[in-house]
Each structure stands twice: as C-alpha cells, then as structure tokens.
Amino acid sequence: MFWCDALSEPLLTASGLACTRDRLSLFQDLNLTLHPGQCIEVHGPNGSGTSTLLRALAGLFPDFDGEVQASPALYLGHKPAINALLTPVENLRWYCRMGGSDADVAAALARVGLDHRLTSPCAELSQGQQRRVSLARLLVCERPLWLLDEPLTALDIDGHRVVHDIVVEHCASGGAVLCATHQSLGWQDATILRLG
C-alpha cells in the first residue's frame, strides 16, 4: 500500500510519556517506537492506564507529559463509533469519505464476516456484529497506524481469528498496530508491553 516506501521511518515515536490522573501516576517515562510491520500488545490490569495511553497517542487525551510523533492513525475505542440508525454500509461509506479513501465497502464487510446486503440499521445487529462493523472501518480508512483498544470485546472465536488475521495482514503490508488487550491476539511476532 501507499506507505510502504517509508519502511525505515517509524510510524510512531513516543518518548518520556507520563500521565497522572487523580494524583495517581498511571505510567512514567514510557518510551515507544513502532516501525512498519510491527505490532505491540499493551497488557495491564484494569485501571493501569492502557486506555489512557491509547487515547493519548490518538490525540484524544492531551493531559500528559512527553513527546508523541505519529503518522495518521486510526483509533478503535471502547465505543463502537457506529451510528445505530444507519446501516453498516452507510456507516462505512461515511468513514471512507471522511478518511479520504475509496475502498471497497462490501469487500471490507465480507472480510469481517458480515453480509454487505444487510439493510437493517446497526441498532438491530448484535453486539458482536456491531463490533465487526467497527473492525471493518479499520479496513476502509487506509491509515498506516492502528490504535486498537480491546478489539476482542464481544467477539466470538471466529471474531478473534478475524482480528488476528487483519492485524497480521496490516503489518505485512507495512502498517503497524498498537493494541491494548487483556487477551493476547495470538500472534507470535507481537511484542508485549506491560503497564501497571
């Protein structure tokens, strides 16, 4: 894909990250570098700051110290970021156009195991299906850096495999993934970072 030519440049560098919430230090002097093709899993108990770290790197949490340099990132948070009144296809089209890409929405839906002919609004889908729509937006937005916060939540065994596969493919095509999770994605090449 389009970011392959810059293989040597890291997609994410963070140095000296420190964050305090309610006078409680979540992490201190944290350094991170993410090169193309690399996947880091962030592990840590509840409340150890994994979500805060991802939000900080995504640019959604400004109250931290340290330096972050990141290429255009996609953030998948706890919230599905799917409008419940729109169909999966309508939701993904919006992501395509907001992200400035013209990816194949139907193919992305098929990739995460959903039928693109689904005409019901997302409110009528199950939790797991909604989660799959969220995953599909990773595929349509074409950003080199993925920041995934608990992508496995609400997914079945097949869903876990889908996450594993798209992460591996993304890394193989020169992307990089930072993933906060309590349950390993099951990819041996992933490095593990422990918080807390």
Added chain:
Amino acid sequence: MRLKEFWHRLGSPRWFYQMSGPWQLGFTVAAGVLLLVGIIWGVAFAPPDYQQGNSFRIMYVHVPTAILAQSVYMVLGAAGVLLLVWRMKLADMVLQTMVPFGLAMTALALFTGAVWGRPTWGTWWVFDGRTTSTLVMLFLYFGLYALRQAIPRPEAAGRACALLAIVGTINIPIIKYSVEWWTTLHQGATFKLTEAPAMPIEMWAPLLVNVIGIYCLFGANLIANLRNEILRREQATKWVRELVARPLT
C-alpha cells in the same frame, strides 16, 4: 527549546508563587487604604446631590463594583485565550478562582443598583440597558461556575470554561449594544445616568479613589487566590513540601 518550554510550563507557578508575596501585601494595603479613604470621603464629606440628596452616596459602592464586574469577565476571557493557546497553568487558576469573585461583584452591583433605584426611580428594578446587561453578566458568570462544577476532571473543566469565557467575552459587547439599542428606542433615555449633570470634582474624586481601590482589591484577591491554588495543586511537588515543612519565621 523543548527544555525551555518544559520549564516554562512546569516552573511558572512556582516562580509566580515566589515573586508574588510582596505584590500581594502591596495590593492589600493599597486596597485597604484607598477604599477606606474613598468610602469615608464619599459618605461623610462629599456634597449631597442637588436632586437626589444623600441617596446618591451608594454610588461609591455601586459604580466601582459594576465596573469591576465587567473587567473581571474580560480578564477571564484573556485567561481563556492564554489557557487554550499556550496551555498556561496559571491562566487555568485565574479562570477557576476569579469566577466567584466576579459573580460576587456583579451581584453586589445589581443589589446596590436596586437599592439606589428605589429612591431615585421609584422602583427596585427596571429593565434598562445597564441593569439588563449586568443581569446577563450575572448569568454568564453563573454559567461558568456551573460548567466547572459539572465537569469532573479539572483539566477538562478548565478548558471548557476557557472556551466559554472567550465566547462570552466576544458576545458581551453585542449583548450590551443590543440591549442599549432596545431600551433607548423603547423607553427613551429618562433613566440614563450618563446624561445626568456633570458631577463636581468633590463628588467624583472619592469615586475615582474607590474605583482604583477596588481594582487593588481585585489584584490582592487574585494574587491571594492564585498563591493558594498553586499550593493546593502543587502540593505533591518537592518545593511545596519544603515550603510547608519550613518553620515560620
């Protein structure tokens, strides 16, 4: 460059705390002396108004508080810009601590205005240009206060209040102008205080002293509040612990 910025952000509350002690004392003394002189002069020695008799003397409290109420909001707007653009910690503290002060000044101005209005206009309350825009100011202050109360995380609350203060500051002239336009058109200028006969110097000199005095009071209050807030927010830092541990001399 990074180091400089780092020091600027982290170091400036401490620097402010260390240099502001004498300033606080100076402003407090100046405010005390000026307000005492101004009030006594105004209440006891200034000549009575030929129309209003002695009731006009409440002006010596009313006018300074009304002027200050507006100035404090402008200060809040400026602090909002400083916080949102340069992320200045002190600006956040100004925004936090000066809202109750501004609220109190506005309320005092409205109250003294009502008390003054009773003998002068024959009514406690009239929706004329100044009273209405001061009342709106009270609502704006209260909005700032309520917004900060409603947002749990202090940093986010500070930024939200900063934005609201900026929006309010931009809107105040428009609100003031529209309210004045409305009242001059529909009620005539009968209640306009600015068009009263020019005051003799014996009457406005104490007023001037009081206005300067109340600005000093604002300065003293601001510095005292900031020093307090700095200690509260930085209580985990080494320099505050050392400061507190040191015996008073």
Added chain:
Amino acid sequence: MFRVQFHREWLSMMRSRDEVLNPLVFLFLAVTLFAMGFGGDAKVLGEFSPGIVWVLVLLANLLSLEAMFRRDFEDGSLEQMVLLADPQFLPVLAKITAQWCVTGFAMTLLAPVVALMLNMPVSALPTLMVCLLLGTPALSLVGAVGAALTVGLRRGGVLLALLVLPLYLPVLIFGVSAVVDVMAGIDTVAQIYWLAAISMLAVTAAPFAVVAAIRISVEQT
C-alpha cells in the same frame, strides 16, 4: 466533506423523526398554553405575539440542541470525526446546517400558522418570516457551541439552557423589535440588517468554537 456529513445527518434524522418533530410540536403546544394563560383574549395576545413567538422559537431550538451531538458522542462517532475530518469545521458546519433545517428553517415556515394562532396581524407576517430566516441561523450556531460543551455531561440539559440563552438575547431583541415596529408601521430595515450581521458573525466564528468545544468534550473521559 460538507455534503457527506449532511447526507449522514439527513439519513439519521429521517430515521428518528420523532426527535425532529418533538420541538415543533412543543412550539404549538406552548402557543396553546400561552393562549390559555392570557385567557384567550385575542387583542392582548396579538399585542404580545412577537415576543411570544420569538421566545418559543428560542426554547424550541434549545430543545433540539440537546440531541444535536448526543448520539454521535455516545456511540463514539464524534471523536472519530475529530480524528478523521480535515478540515474539521466542514462536517461541523454540516451538522449545524442540518439541525437548522429541521428547527430554524422549519419554524420559519410554520411561523405564519403560529403567529395567526396568536392573532398577529397578517401584515406583520412577512417581516416575521424574514427575521426568523435571518436570525435562527445564529441561534443554531451559537447554540451548537453550548451543545458541544455540555454533550459529555450526564445532566447537560439545564446547564445548556443556562449557557446558551443569555447569548440568544441579541437575536431576541432585534427579532422582536422588528415585528413590533412593523406592527406599529415603523421601518424595520435596521433590525433586519442587525439580524443578518449577527448570523454572519456567528457563521464565521462559531464553527471553530464548536470544533474546539467538541475536542474538549471528547477529551473529558
């Protein structure tokens, strides 16, 4: 980008029509209450009708503001919009425009009915509609700043009213005085220009304030 966001808003609104209709129904309900409150005295109602119409338009607009960013905030789309859109003010402007279409613009079209219920003279209706058309964009734009600031708060509704209503005052003043003047046979060009000027100022400044407010709200958690 504007069109994309507007299309999305339009689809969501068409699929939750009750949310769109509620403020408009509120407008009629409140008019009925006012008529009853005045004892149905047509002469008195007609005299006060400009003020009543404008205040109710303000309140109905306020009611719909609360829902403006709520769904997008709760499902996380709002933070994605902040992250993905470039420039950010375009989708924001699209959201505000969509909201204006179903409140300000709809109420402009409904205004003659409301005004006639309140016994406003027919000769004042064109001025009322022009003023609503020019004034309501400012309401939606300024209101959006308040809505974006309070969207993350659990009980944002009353706070939103507290923040936004004082800022609505200039629009109310010029809007009411234009209609009052036209009923008294006085020229109203000045007020109409003022309403247009306020809306112009709002459309240039407010979208950026809304973007900042959205950022602050999504950064709260």
